[in-house]
Amino acid sequence: MVSGDGGGGTPSGETGGGGVGAPNLDAEAQANIAHATRVSPQTVQWLLDNYETAEGVSLPRSTLYNHYLYHCADHKLDPVNSASFGKLIRSVFMGLRTRRLGTRGNSKYHYYGIRVKPNSSLNNLSEDGTPLNIRNQGGQVKKTPSGQGGQETSHHTHQQGRNVSSTGNIKSNDPYDSQAHMGSEPSPQTIQNQQFLGDVTRALPILPEINLSNPIPAGVSKQHFENFRAIYQEHCENVLEVIYNLQFHLMETVWRRFWGLGNNNNVISSDKNNVNEVSDEDEGELASKFPSNVLQNMLRSPAILEFMKNVDYQFYQNIVEVLIPDVLRSIPSTLTQSIRNFAKSLELWLSNALMGYPAEAIEVKITAVASLAQTLRRYTSLNHLAQAARAVLQNSNQITQMLSDLNRVDFHNVQEQASWVCQCDVSLVERLKEDFKATLQQQNSLEQWAEWLQTVVDQTLTPQEGSPDFSKHARQFLLKWSFYSSMVIRDLTLRSAASFGSFHLIRLLYDEYMFYLVEHKVASSLGLTPIAVMSQFLSTAKVQNIGEGNFSLNGDESTVPAIKRPKYEDS
Missing domain, CATH: 1.10.490 (Globin-like)
Incomplete structure (x- = not known):
């Protein structure tokens, strides 16, 4: 078994269960999944033995991952990170959807359409992966800041981005680990600031179907388009999770984990105190799912460009309405400053993540995010003026x-x-x-x-x-x-x-x-x-090559690493 962060794609030989029950996977399909997701075949079989698909039920993503950590500790296996485990789950149980459930401040993402089998021993584990009998006996279960429980073993492993101690506790130094960062208990200040946010339940846009009326590029199939749409949906969910939890510093890594092209991922963060490096072997979500020529051709197609533009404009508008639901309402200065700092970094972060992609795709993405950044800066300035003027008017x-x-x-x-x-x-x-x-x-x-x-x-x-x-x-x-x-x-x-x-x-x-x-x-x-209206005045910026050269995957000189746009000074 290979330890470390996995970034593999979905194998072509897998099948998924469409109805109630576990997927019907033969030994070869299980081996393919194990190889692609960098886990042991034993883990794939463990999933099939303990989980099944069912309508109308859901499980928290953190619960499944904690069950998996307990399984790894029990069998002396090196666990992959939560993002790679998510890919494994979707490879074994096809068609799973994710939903955010729970009250504001306590909501979690759930996998919808999966449950623990009634006869599974996992029913004896709590949500954090610790045996219920230990809790009932008053045993002390040491937890990490992410809320993950440990099972005592003599096992000690070390893997990239994650330390697993002899007690099974996890200390993550992975720059983007949804368990360590997003699944952690929010700070009191975050909880307080979340009270000023808008309705996050409606922030995820309904993704339109990709228009296939135009000719499909060579080497690209309709299934590629459908897969891209599904992956983009999940990416939007990850972005929204960062936004709602006010963990703006993670946005750069979320983008690079989605868009990164292998050896272009060693990008120094704009924050000099936060150097986030992604391994050359850890390709981004897109690069791990599509061959390089398919990905490049697909992101030049008018259908995908129009799809991304429409989704981004609606999604970014929703993000604005989550962060600043009322431009006149008084909000904490700490939240205002965090949003302004976030807006200042957006274009640079996304430009770094998009290195190596076609110029057409870069222009669409950067134009949209530049409009988001400008809007956030304007609205926070407007809010600041409103609070100052309120004192005068009173x-x-x-x-x-x-x-x-x-x-x-x-x-x-x-x-x-x-x-x-x-x-x-x-x-x-x-x-x-x-x-x-x-x-x-x-x-x-x-x-x-x-x-x-x-x-x-x-x-x-x-x-x-x-x-x-x-x-x-x-x-x-x-x-x-x-x-x-x-x-x-x-x-x-x-x-x-x-x-x-x-x-x-x-x-x-x-x-x-x-x-x-x-x-x-x-x-x-x-x-x-x-945001779409404002973007009309930003879309005339020229796409330019910057840096030391071209990062194209296929040698096409029209592929550029980034796009330069006018800078807006903070007021």
Whole structure:
């Protein structure tokens, strides 16, 4: 048996059980699975003896893995890591699905459609893999931080990324180990921050079918497309698990474990204190499932490019709504800063992971993630402005001073200067001015101001909805709004208004929030996500070769390691 992290693919000779019961695997099929997943045939047989497929039941992924660790300790076997064990499970029991079950803060991923056989001795083990009789006798079971129990043996092994002590306890130094990192008990701060997250149960997108109307590339079959779709679904689940657990530092490794191309995986992390290396032998999920020529040709096909683009835009929009469900709601500064740091690193992390892939695929992936990063930075800045402005709007003395200064502004002069540039309806401008004064005088809350701004957008843009130039009208509205507000700020500056600082803050917030509202209105009119709309302005960046050369698998010079995009400075 070969120890270490396994990255093998699904063997072609395997069969899966479609109904209730264990799969019907002959000796040759079991041997193929054992070789591909780097486990012993004894382990494959152990799975068949103890588990069976069944409808309407599920098992936590961590429970299956803990059972496996107990099996390895009992038979003096070197366990593979949890990711490789997941591949083994899916190879033996075809068609398994994963679902997140449980309450917020305590939810876990489950394999759906599998159970322990009624006559299996595993029924005498707890979820963490320890025998129930030990617990009932009050025995002390030492646990690792990941919550994995140990069974005392005289066995001691060491493998890449994992230490298994003589007590069976596991200490993981694998940079991405779902048991050690994701399955661990969340910290109190993480639990607290999770209370501010949006609904994660709807964040996984429903993956569309891959459009096969276009010619299929040479060497690529429809089954390859279907396999890619299934693998991409599981990858999205892993990404979402990192997001929900706020373990942003693991995203780089998740991407490299999925996209890595063998000898291109030795990439130094952008965090100099966190050097994550993936073994040359440990190919990424895609590279382990498809021959290199098939993978390269498939990722050049319009069908796959369109599929990835559509899924990424929807998935990334869902991620934004999980992390920042309400841009005006107060959230902890620690969470805000974590999200901003996460956004700053996204493009670099994904660029590193995509080394060696076709330029077309890189551009699709980086354009989408650049839109995600930009959106997260904008929304966290908007949230920061909202909290600062909330204090101003709740201060009656400041509101009184603002009203006094606003009444001294020469709006006639402002209108004369702005009319030539903006050519707006004078009556509309006058009505908005009076509404603004009335809302300010009523000392409305930030949420009431947000409703007023939404009303302004609706009144101005609704008549244009459905027109081919709706996006153009929306952009013009933003420019005119910004120009008028800058003219008012200019007048306040020239008059040395005492409330200038308050007006400046309010102006920054309202400009940003107006952009947010218009962005969503345009997206709704086009039937797109806001991230997809914003990506239209990022997709013109040029794909360039960087580094020391070309990392193509097939020698095609159109394959490049990364893509450069404009940088957005943090505010």
